Amino acid sequence: MELTIDHLVFAYGRRWLFEGFCARAGAGVTWVQGANGSGKSTLLRLLAGALAPRHGSFELDGCRYAAGDRVAPLAWRQQTFWCLSDPPPTPWLTIAECLGFVSGAYGGIDAARLREQVDALGLEAALATPLREASLGQQRKTLLALALALPVKLLLLDEPFNALDVASARHLSGTLAERAAAGEQVILLTSHVEPHVPVRATWALGG
Amino acid sequence: MLRELLRSLKEALPIMMGVSGPIFIASFAALAWAGVPPMKAVTLPWRTGLALWLAQAMLAAWPLWALRRRLLPEAWCVQLRCLPLTARALAWSDVAVSAVLLAPLAALYALSVLVFALHRPAWWLQALPWSLVSLAGSWLASCGLGAAALAWQRRGGLVRAARMAPAPAPEVLLAARPGQFAALLWWPAWRDALVPGARPLAAGVAASVALAVAWTQGWWPGVPGAAWALMFSILAIALTERLQRAMEPHLDALAPWLVSLPVARGWRWRARVVVCLPMLVAGAAAVLLALATRPWRGVPLAAFALGLVATPAVMTAIPASRREAHVGLWAVCTGLLTAVGSELWN
Numbered sequence: 001m002e003l004t005i006d007h008l009v010f011a012y013g014r015r016w017l018f019e020g021f022c023a024r025a026g027a028g029v030t031w032v033q034g035a036n037g038s039g040k041s042t043l044l045r046l047l048a049g050a051l052a053p054r055h056g057s058f059e060l061d062g063c064r065y066a067a068g069d070r071v072a073p074l075a076w077r078q079q080t081f082w083c084l085s086d087p088p089p090t091p092w093l094t095i096a097e098c099l100g101f102v103s104g105a106y107g108g109i110d111a112a113r114l115r116e117q118v119d120a121l122g123l124e125a126a127l128a129t130p131l132r133e134a135s136l137g138q139q140r141k142t143l144l145a146l147a148l149a150l151p152v153k154l155l156l157l158d159e160p161f162n163a164l165d166v167a168s169a170r171h172l173s174g175t176l177a178e179r180a181a182a183g184e185q186v187i188l189l190t191s192h193v194e195p196h197v198p199v200r201a202t203w204a205l206g207g
Numbered sequence: 208m209l210r211e212l213l214r215s216l217k218e219a220l221p222i223m224m225g226v227s228g229p230i231f232i233a234s235f236a237a238l239a240w241a242g243v244p245p246m247k248a249v250t251l252p253w254r255t256g257l258a259l260w261l262a263q264a265m266l267a268a269w270p271l272w273a274l275r276r277r278l279l280p281e282a283w284c285v286q287l288r289c290l291p292l293t294a295r296a297l298a299w300s301d302v303a304v305s306a307v308l309l310a311p312l313a314a315l316y317a318l319s320v321l322v323f324a325l326h327r328p329a330w331w332l333q334a335l336p337w338s339l340v341s342l343a344g345s346w347l348a349s350c351g352l353g354a355a356a357l358a359w360q361r362r363g364g365l366v367r368a369a370r371m372a373p374a375p376a377p378e379v380l381l382a383a384r385p386g387q388f389a390a391l392l393w394w395p396a397w398r399d400a401l402v403p404g405a406r407p408l409a410a411g412v413a414a415s416v417a418l419a420v421a422w423t424q425g426w427w428p429g430v431p432g433a434a435w436a437l438m439f440s441i442l443a444i445a446l447t448e449r450l451q452r453a454m455e456p457h458l459d460a461l462a463p464w465l466v467s468l469p470v471a472r473g474w475r476w477r478a479r480v481v482v483c484l485p486m487l488v489a490g491a492a493a494v495l496l497a498l499a500t501r502p503w504r505g506v507p508l509a510a511f512a513l514g515l516v517a518t519p520a521v522m523t524a525i526p527a528s529r530r531e532a533h534v535g536l537w538a539v540c541t542g543l544l545t546a547v548g549s550e551l552w553n
Contacts, residue, residue, distance in 0.1 A: 048467035077469040089464050092400035093390060096380035104384035105470045115381060127380045130398075 001027045003186045009055035027183040028200035032190045038206025040190040044156040048082030083147040085158040087139035091132035095142050102146050117145040120171045136163045148175050157189045173197050242319030245345035246338035264348035271353030275360040284361050305353030401453050411446045415489035423496040436548030440541045446485040447519045452527040454482050483519035490515030507550045514544050
């Protein structure tokens with residue numbers, strides 16, 4: 001399994017972030033690093049389909065998403081999960097409803113696996129809490145529970161260790177290490193500090 | 208340039224006075240009616256009088272209920288709980304805010320008393336001084352109700368009530384798979400993440416239907432059909448406009464996340480249908496009432512129905528941020544619907 005980024009071109013207005021960026025990432029954790037504003041989160045947004053590339057294409061396991069597609073193809077979105085660095089943009093939903101909505105969209109999710117992640121991240125008691133009343137850590141854990149439970153091939157984790165308590169950060173590191181060893185997922189992880197997970201490759205942006 | 212402007216204003220002053228003078232005097236006379244219900248209440252049998260008095264007090268306090276979330280945003284309420292303020296101080300602050308907001312109403316009541324004192328109608332003279340006591344009491348009751356609305360908001364009554372309800376088991380909570388409509392459109396409206404929410408919109412639709420009923424049943428023959436048609440059209444279009452202005456930023460905030468999820472792409476269309484819905488429901492009620500109560504007149508009725516469907520469809524096709532286009536559409540559609548609607552009764 002391999003993610004290929006081919007000649008990616010993207011700019012915010014006239015500020016060019018990627019000018020023909022090419023990269024490959026195999027199964028396991030790839031650490032995307034760089035200074036603030038170097039394009040780490042933007043790269044994840046582009047791969048998720050939240051931003052449209054001006055030129056270039058992405059390919060993962062035979063599925064291709066190229067500039068010019070109006071939105072990312074459904075097949076691409078079905079095998080990708082973007083764990084954004086902001087809280088989920090649905091503050092009116094409870095944590096359980098947010099988990100249910102997103103996992104319902106992906107379909108075929110193993111309920112036991114989701115429950116396992118909810119328990120491991122300490123979200124069980126907060127399931128009925130509306131996201132707008134949940135702490136920042138609980139909001140982040142909601143997305144992380146989905147990230148760790150969904151059977152996707154490409155996992156995009158934007159600053160996943162931010163706002164996590166020690167136990168949850170340890171669980172996240174352990175689970176990512178297991179996934180990396182299993183070789184079933186391509187995991188792109190942005191982080192300002194070195195993540196405590198076995199890293200297969202490092203992409204330095206803005207260098 | 209300023210001198211030229213002042214000169215042109217000076218030249219236009221007589222015309223402006225001539226045009227706006229009668230309107231101003233008519234408005235002034237209408238304002239005097241504001242204090243009538245509480246004063247009249249003391250001359251009526253006690254049950255009717257009390258109902259009228261309470262209705263006026265509650266109606267006057269309603270703006271405070273409607274504005275409570277703007278006057279006391281959730282974040283402020285949280286901060287207030289942390290400050291070393293006594294319950295009495297907070298209660299007085301609610302009363303003070305309520306009184307300040309209802310001060311224009313007090314001025315209106317005073318104006319009403321002044322006008323009645325000048326005209327001295329017989330019923331009013333006979334009811335003195337209790338009519339004045341009733342009027343002052345009505346204002347105080349409105350203040351009290353307004354303060355209660357603010358206290359309700361400050362204490363987060365709804366939030367506490369929701370927390371007090373026992374939460375279902377985790378298995379039950381995690382088994383739910385909310386659909387797109389519920390998660391993205393219905394719950395934000397019902398839980399007041401969209402402003403206006405579902406309840407104010409339902410009240411708006413109910414008011415539109417009430418106008419349609421009053422129009423078609425001819426409850427007040429003194430009010431011409433065109434005036435009913437105008438009020439109905441303005442309210443129905445206002446509901447569409449207001450909902451569209453709330454829905455667009457709501458969707459813009461969701462869009463980057465939703466396009467990354469494997470959800471069907473119909474959510475923008477569904478949102479557009481939701482925006483059109485209040486006007487379509489009110490319009491359907493008006494058309495059905497017209498069919499039930501008036502002789503069959505196919506062409507004007509079909510034109511009216513078409514206008515009721517086309518207006519929200521056209522409005523939602525143009526982004527709400529294009530204010531000039533929307534104001535223009537509002538004026539044109541209101542004019543057309545009023546003209547066609549009043550034609551039904553000619």
